Amino acid sequence: MAVLPPYAEMIGARRDNSSGEPILTVGWQPDIEGRRGFIHGGVIAGLLEMACYEALHREFPDGVPPRMKPINVAVDYLRGGLMIETHAVAQIVRIGKRVANATALCWQNDRSKPIATARMHFLLDRDRAGTGQ
Amino acid sequence: MAETAIELGDEGHVGVLGLRLVAQGEDWAELVFDYDPRLAMSVGSGIIASGPIISLIDTASGAAIIARNKKFRPMATLDLRIDYMRTAVPGRSLTARATCYRITRNVAFVRCEAHDGDPDDPVACAMASFFFTAD
Numbered sequence: 709m710a711v712l713p714p715y716a717e718m719i720g721a722r723r724d725n726s727s728g729e730p731i732l733t734v735g736w737q738p739d740i741e742g743r744r745g746f747i748h749g750g751v752i753a754g755l756l757e758m759a760c761y762e763a764l765h766r767e768f769p770d771g772v773p774p775r776m777k778p779i780n781v782a783v784d785y786l787r788g789g790l791m792i793e794t795h796a797v798a799q800i801v802r803i804g805k806r807v808a809n810a811t812a813l814c815w816q817n818d819r820s821k822p823i824a825t826a827r828m829h830f831l832l833d834r835d836r837a838g839t840g841q
Numbered sequence: 842m843a844e845t846a847i848e849l850g851d852e853g854h855v856g857v858l859g860l861r862l863v864a865q866g867e868d869w870a871e872l873v874f875d876y877d878p879r880l881a882m883s884v885g886s887g888i889i890a891s892g893p894i895i896s897l898i899d900t901a902s903g904a905a906i907i908a909r910n911k912k913f914r915p916m917a918t919l920d921l922r923i924d925y926m927r928t929a930v931p932g933r934s935l936t937a938r939a940t941c942y943r944i945t946r947n948v949a950f951v952r953c954e955a956h957d958g959d960p961d962d963p964v965a966c967a968m969a970s971f972f973f974t975a976d
Contacts, residue, residue, distance in 0.1 A: 714938055715883045715890035718857070741853030743898075748854035749899045751920040754892020782922040 716758055719751050723762075727798050730762040736791045747789030752814055755796045756826040757781055760810040763798035764830060772837040779807070779829040787823040791801075792816050794823070806832055845911045847904050860900055868896055869940040870904035872897055876932050889930035891965075894955055895923060895938045898967045902951040905939035906971060909949075915971045916949065921969040929964045933957040948972050 712721060716732075716788050724731045734740065734747075734755055738780040742748030757778070765773055798812035807829060846868060847862055858880070864871040864928050874897055882890035899918055907913050929935055938960070939953035948970055954963040 711884075714879050714884060715882060715888055715892050719892070720880045732843040734909045738853060739848065739849060741918075741923065742855075743915070744915075746855075748896055750896025751854055753899070753921065754890065757891055757895075777923045777928075780924045781891070781895075783895075783918075784920045788917060789915045827877065 715745045715754065719754065721755060721758060726793045730759070730766060731795050731797045732759050732762060733796075734794045736766050736793065741791075745788075745791060745795060747791075749785060751781075752785070752789055752794070752824045753781065753826065755794065755807070755830060756783060756798070756812040756824060759796035759798040759814075760828045760830070762825070763800050763810055763812075764803075764808055767800055775833040775836045776808075777831040777833065778830050781826055781828040783824055783826045785824050786816050789814075789822065789823050790816060795819075798826075798828075803832075805834070808832055808833070843909055847907050848913075849900065849904070854896060855900060858896055858942045860897060862904060863936070864938075865904070865908050866943070868909040869909050869938060870901055871936060871938045872901040872904060873934050873936045881931070883942055888928050889931065889935070889972070890916065891923070891925065894935060894937075895921065895967075897921065897935055898930065898939065898953045898955055899969070901937040901939035902941070902953055902967075902969045903971065905941040905951055905953075906944065906949040909941040909944055915975045916973050917972045919948070919972050921967060923965050923967040925965050926963050929957045935964070936960075947969045 937955040
């Protein structure tokens with residue numbers, strides 16, 4: 709996944725792979741505010757989902773990734789997202805022939821105090837190579 | 842009984858997506874936003890990313906709680922689970938109808954369906970719970 713989706717650009721998400729992990733980061737901007745002073749829950753969920761896609765793409769470093777379709781996602785909101793930088797990263801728990809299972813974490817200044825977590829299932833269509841999404 | 846005024850405002854993420862309230866009832870609210878290529882998950886397909894769909898559902902769920910509560914109480918999303926039925930057709934507006942089916946002293950429970958024109962052919966179904974952060 710060379711280019712982040714237009715939606716990522718819209719919320720201001722960027723990659724930070726300097727640690728070796730596929731981390732996505734969003735800086736604070738008024739466009740992502742939900743209730744006053746806090747990030748919109750949909751933006752947090754969107755960031756967690758994109759982190760899952762990033763992790764899933766890493767499972768196909770050499771070849772063309774299969775087409776990936778989201779089946780479902782479950783997000784737990786643990787703390788309000790403050791008006792500071794927000795990060796998300798995901799891990800692939802299991803990747804099968806047809807289904808992949810990912811888990812994702814979202815935090816702000818302290819990774820040990822996550823503001824949200826997510827679980828996500830993907831359907832993999834290995835007969836149809838896709839752009840991934 | 843008069844309908845409770847639900848103010849979405851036009852600031853922040855709600856304003857960027859262009860979310861607007863189109864209908865409401867005793868315990869439900871219906872929100873819509875128009876297609877925008879900037880919300881796509883890839884340039885080629887133009888298919889809308891799931892982030893904006895979750896934002897729509899999250900906001901509609903909050904509106905449904907206000908409708909049922911007959912007043913605004915500050916709240917935060919506790920958890921939200923979405924099943925994706927199919928991809929939304931690029932170019933179509935997305936509508937979400939959320940129903941708040943139970944409110945306790947501290948928690949509200951909501952279900953929500955999103956569609957791109959035909960309510961009987963939803964693009965996503967969701968369940969969410971919220972807790973009130975103040976009276």
